[in-house]
Amino acid sequence: MNLTVLAASGRTGIALTRQALERGHTVTAVARDPERIDLPDSPNLRKVAGDVTDAAGIATVVDKDSVVLSALGTDRAGILLTGARAVVAAGPRRVIWLGAYGTGRSAAVAGEGADMLARALGDRLADKVEADDTVLAAGGTVFHAGMLADGPESPHRRTVGLEAGPPFDLGAKVSRETVAAAMLDEAETPRRPGAVALPLAQ
Numbered sequence: 085m086n087l088t089v090l091a092a093s094g095r096t097g098i099a100l101t102r103q104a105l106e107r108g109h110t111v112t113a114v115a116r117d118p119e120r121i122d123l124p125d126s127p128n129l130r131k132v133a134g135d136v137t138d139a140a141g142i143a144t145v146v147d148k149d150s151v152v153l154s155a156l157g158t159d160r161a162g163i164l165l166t167g168a169r170a171v172v173a174a175g176p177r178r179v180i181w182l183g184a185y186g187t188g189r190s191a192a193v194a195g196e197g198a199d200m201l202a203r204a205l206g207d208r209l210a211d212k213v214e215a216d217d218t219v220l221a222a223g224g225t226v227f228h229a230g231m232l233a234d235g236p237e238s239p240h241r242r243t244v245g246l247e248a249g250p251p252f253d254l255g256a257k258v259s260r261e262t263v264a265a266a267m268l269d270e271a272e273t274p275r276r277p278g279a280v281a282l283p284l285a286q
Contacts, residue, residue: 085150085272086112087271088176089112089152089153090114090154090171091154091157093115093121094115095232096263097113099260099263101121104268113129113131116133136156136166136171137170138170139170142171142174143170148174151176151180152176152178152179154179156181156182160208161207164212165215167215168216168219172219172222179225181215181216181226182263183215183226183228183280184212184229185229186230186252187205187209187228188280190228193246194249195252196251220280224277224278225276227270229258230252232258233259235261236261237259237264238285241284241286243266244281245276245281248282250284263283
């Protein structure tokens with residue numbers, strides 16, 4: 085498959101890119117500074133500069149036949165929604181977007197922990213929710229991950245829908261490798277188009 089990874093220089097983006105290459109896919113890895121995509125050169129890897137606030141620029145790097153996997157994260161409100169709109173407007177085959185468990189459509193199942201998360205996010209919460217909704221409306225899949233951690237892919241990992249969501253738990257971390265694997269599974273075999281998916285370590 086042709087995959088486009090956004091925020092490919094971040095820890096989750098690196099995991100997505102590396103695992104995609106290991107699975108035999110062709111990857112366009114996008115970052116504001118592609119020199120920071122810390123992976124060896126490969127015939128199946130193209131590192132390109134791109135910024136989601138530049139819709140025209142994103143349109144030039146997103147192949148219409150590709151599946152976009154986004155590992156975007158930001159500490160500024162407005163960036164995620166801008167990015168989601170730019171990606172959807174570029175018209176890829178599908179979008180698989182990383183969000184946060186306990187926000188938007190997963191807030192109700194996450195329970196009381198969602199309120200704490202909402203306070204921590206402040207004005208970034210609405211941005212996250214609107215970005216998710218933009219992707220979902222376009223038929224994409226949004227992965228609501230819990231607290232991210234470094235470490236290997238969980239051998240017991242599973243992906244569930246909102247109906248099976250556990251209460252939000254700050255101590256229940258999920259590795260970026262596990263989340264990346266779940267997102268790639270969805271790229272290869274779509275199971276939850278237009279829906280929120282939860283990547284769990286066990």
